[in-house]
Amino acid sequence: MADTDPDTLEGRIERTRAELARTVDAIADRVSPKKVAGRSVAKMKSQVKAQTDHVVSTIGDMVGNPAAQSPNGHRPVEEPWDDDYPATPIAPVLIGIGAVVVIGALIVIMRRRRRA
Structure with a gap:
């Protein structure tokens, strides 16, 4: 049987x-343009940092392994494009820049619409 006490109903x-x-405040906070932009920028920064770390690591490996370089120090002696150094995908970087x-x-x- 349903509880029909007015005080109980008022409390509910x-x-x-x-x-x-x-709930409405959480939804408004989640879809606010400022928050969306902030999350996008944070995600982009982390992706750029990951790509940068990968490139730095690859370059560090190439520089730190003199046996794998030619006498002039520019590229490996036996195989110029060794599979030890996979190509860095450029698509995520371009997508990020576009975003x-x-x-x-x-x-x-x-901002221009607000001024008008």
């Missing part, structure tokens, strides 16, 4: 309102 309604308010450009353009457009 207030709890439900509070939960709904927290940053799009987000920047959106920010500029939004």
